[in-house]
Amino acid sequence: MRVLIIGSGGREHAICKKVLESPKVDKVFVAPGNGGISEIAECVNIHVEDTRALVAFALKESIDMTIVGPEGPLVDGVVDAFEAEGLRVVGPNKEAAQFEGSKAFTKSFLMRHGIPTAKYLEVTEYEAAVDAIDSFGYPVVIKADGLAAGKGVIIAQDKPEALKALREIMADKVFGNSGDKVVLESFLTGIEASILCFVDGDTILPMSPAQDYKKAFDRDLGPNTGGMGTYSPSQIIDDSIMRKIDDRLLKPFIKGIKADGIAFKGILFIGIMIEDDDINVIEYNVRFGDPETEVTLPRLENDLVEVFEALLDKRLDQIELRWKSSHAVCVIMAAEGYPASYEKGMPIGIPALDGGAYVYHCGTKKADGGIVSNGGRVLGVTALGESLESARIAAYEAVHKIEFPKSFYRTDIGKKITL
Numbered sequence: 001m002r003v004l005i006i007g008s009g010g011r012e013h014a015i016c017k018k019v020l021e022s023p024k025v026d027k028v029f030v031a032p033g034n035g036g037i038s039e040i041a042e043c044v045n046i047h048v049e050d051t052r053a054l055v056a057f058a059l060k061e062s063i064d065m066t067i068v069g070p071e072g073p074l075v076d077g078v079v080d081a082f083e084a085e086g087l088r089v090v091g092p093n094k095e096a097a098q099f100e101g102s103k104a105f106t107k108s109f110l111m112r113h114g115i116p117t118a119k120y121l122e123v124t125e126y127e128a129a130v131d132a133i134d135s136f137g138y139p140v141v142i143k144a145d146g147l148a149a150g151k152g153v154i155i156a157q158d159k160p161e162a163l164k165a166l167r168e169i170m171a172d173k174v175f176g177n178s179g180d181k182v183v184l185e186s187f188l189t190g191i192e193a194s195i196l197c198f199v200d201g202d203t204i205l206p207m208s209p210a211q212d213y214k215k216a217f218d219r220d221l222g223p224n225t226g227g228m229g230t231y232s233p234s235q236i237i238d239d240s241i242m243r244k245i246d247d248r249l250l251k252p253f254i255k256g257i258k259a260d261g262i263a264f265k266g267i268l269f270i271g272i273m274i275e276d277d278d279i280n281v282i283e284y285n286v287r288f289g290d291p292e293t294e295v296t297l298p299r300l301e302n303d304l305v306e307v308f309e310a311l312l313d314k315r316l317d318q319i320e321l322r323w324k325s326s327h328a329v330c331v332i333m334a335a336e337g338y339p340a341s342y343e344k345g346m347p348i349g350i351p352a353l354d355g356g357a358y359v360y361h362c363g364t365k366k367a368d369g370g371i372v373s374n375g376g377r378v379l380g381v382t383a384l385g386e387s388l389e390s391a392r393i394a395a396y397e398a399v400h401k402i403e404f405p406k407s408f409y410r411t412d413i414g415k416k417i418t419l
Contacts, residue, residue: 001022001024001025001026001064001065001305002025002026002027002028002029002061002062002063002064002065003019003025003027003028003029003063003064003065003066003067003305004028004029004030004031004044004054004057004058004061004063004065004066004067005019005028005029005030005031005041005066005067005069006030006031006048006054006066006067006068006069006070006073006078007030007031007048007068007069007070008030008032008033008034008037008048008069008070009034009069009070009290009361009362009363009375009377010290010291010293010294010360010361010362010377010379010380011069011070011287011288011289011290011291011293011294012030012033012034012037012069012070013034013036013037013294013360013361013362013380014288014293014294014297014298014360014380015067015069015288015293015297015304016028016030016037016040016041017040017297017358017360018297018298018300018304019067019304019305020040020041021303021304022303022304022305022306023303024303024305024306025305027042028040028041028042029041029042029043029044029057029061029063030042030043030044031043031044031045031046031047031048031054031057032044032045032046032047032048034361034362034363034364034365034374035361035364035365035366035371035372035374036359036360036361036364036371037361038366044057048069048070048072048073049072049073049076049078051073051076051077051078051081052081054066054073054078054081054082055081055082055085055087058082058085058087059085059087063087064088065088065089065090065305065308065309065312066082066087066088066089066090067089067090067091067308068089068090068091068266068287069287069288070287071097071100071101071147071285071286071287072147074091074092074094074097074100074101074266074286074287075094075097075098075100075101075147075286076094077093077094077097078091079091079092079093079094079097079266080093080094088312090265090266090267090308090311090312091265091266091267091286091287092264092265092266092286093263093265095262095263096257096262096263096264096265096266096286097286099264099268099284099285099286100147100283100284100285100286100287101146101147101286102145102146102181103143103144103145103146103183103283104122104145104181104183106283106284107120107122107183107185109256109260110281112256112260113252113253113255113256113259114252115248115249115252115253115256115281116248116249116278116279116280116281117280117281117282118141118185118186118187118188118280118282119136119185119186120183120184120185120186121136121183121184122145122181122182122183122184123181123182123184124180124181124182125170126166126167126170126171129166129170129182129184130163130166132184133159133162133163133166133184134159136184136185136186136187137186137187138156138157138158138159138162138187139155139156139157139158139187140155140156140162140184140185140186140187141153141154141155141156141184141185141186141187141188142154142155142156142162142165142166142169142182142183142184142185143182143183143184143185144169144175144178144179144181144182145178145179145180145181145182145183146175146177146178146179146180146181147178148175148178148179149226152169152175152178152179153224154169154224155187155224166182169182170182188273188275188280188282189273189275190273190274190275190276190278190280191236191273191274191275192212192214192271192272192273192274192282193209193210193211193212193234193236193237193271193272193274194209194210194211194212194230194234194269194270194271194272194289194292195207195209195237195245195249195269195270195272196210196267196268196269196270196288196289196292196293196296197250197267197268197269197270198267198307198311198316198319199254199264199265199266199267199268199311199316200265200310200311200312200313200314200315200316201257201258201263201264201265201314202254202314202316202317203254203314203316203317204250204251204253204254204268204316205316205319205321206242206245206246206250207296207300207321208232208233208234208296208299208300208321208323209232209233209234209237209242210230210231210232210233210234210289210292210295210296211230211231211232211234211235211236212227212229212230212289212291212292213227213228213229213230213410213412213413214227214228215228216228216334216338216339216410217410218410218411218412219412223339223340224339225334225338225339225376225377226290226339226376226377227289227290227291227292227332227377228331228332228334228377228409228410228413229291229329229330229331229332229409229410229413229414230291230292230294230295230329230330230413231295231327231328231329231330231388231391231392231413231414232292232295232296232299232327232328233299233323233327235388236274237274241274241279244277244279245272245279248279249270249272249279249281253268265311265312266286266287266311267286267287267288268284268285268286269284269285269286269287269288269289269292270283270284271283271284271285290362290380291330291332291360291362291377291380294328294330294360294380294382295328295329295330295382296328298324298328298358298382298384299323299324299326299328299384300321300322300323300324301322301323301324302319302321302322306319307319307321324384325386326384326385326386326391327384327385327386327387327388327390327391328382328383328384328391329382329383329385329388329391329392329394329395329413329414330360330380330381330382330395330413331380331381331382331395331396331399331409331410331413332362332377332378332379332380332381332409332410332413333377333378333379333380333381333399333402333404333407333408333409334376334377334378334407334408334409335363335373335375335376335377335378335406335407336406336407336408338376338377338408339376342376343373343406344372344373344374344375345367345372345373345374346372346373346404346405346406346407347370347371347372347403347405348364348370348371348372348373348378348379348402348403348404349402349403349404350371350379350402350403351401351402353398353401355383355394355397355398356383356384356385356394357381357382357383357394357395357397357398358381358382358383359379359380359381359382359398359402360379360380360381360382361378361379361380362375362377362378362379362380363375363376363377363378364378364379373404373407378404378407379402379404381395381398381399381402382395383395383397383398388414389414391414392413392414392415395413395414396411
């Protein structure tokens, strides 16, 4: 089997590594890939949003399966283009990708189908948003409706901060057209967790839950990021909570998409907030999470390619996911200044690592025979261990061996969170 993976981050590196474990796979291409991916697969210099070139490459190389990593191409309709040519592709079509492409679309779906979530209001005019903001109390959640590279959500602590966020999003257009519409939400308290699911339109199959750390600095301080680290399995989602998630969130999702005629086929990422008996949906994404993928797939015992084949053939009800008993911790090493401005092109020295540690490249490229930084979140250092603490220790031991000037990372990834 010949496989094409679209993307260039740590998520795609983790997918690539797992796909290569399948005995069914002969060759893996990644477009465009990165410095680390180039060491295990063939990178192809095609931009993730160059749909025409991607389809042409898949046809020319007789690709048997394409896996779409990032949300941008999905929202733009890359799956529709591949399927029009008879190509098998893992990911939701353009209509279903609205679950990530439009926060207002998602909130409307959640409300319509009785799936618990925070109260909200969608607004298209700056003045209307200003008039409505006080009714939500503070803190208040302000979301640019469209894609914003994981940065379009602001939690404003008071009215001046809220007005500043609204002005930047709706008037100054810091997120471009994604700010043409804004979703205002009540702030939910509790503990955040992530559920990744395989979906074939009839069946939703949840993966082992992960715990993500969105804030840039220790003790959940600083600005929101795309994720500074994660661990799996979650320490707060036990069997009892998982049953509630299945009853309140997963089954209603399948029922809802069928009622609305939405053909969802791919990965659904559900961000949830848990407090006491309340479980609310914060967001939907329509692809593997990053860095959640870097701790989820290393623990998966199934052949990922076989799971994808079942997904494409609507046979997920025949799949039973199996998980290693070990724990996984991923620590993100980011460029100094992230998530604001940061320097690129910094040389990185990655030695051979032992103790079950592996370095996923999130934002790197090869230059002058070495690896240099090429993004804000640069490396995802993952380690497995018999316990959460042993995995955490192994991950940080690996981090300390990596030479990466002007970088930073949180030191509390893997610390237990309890209700």
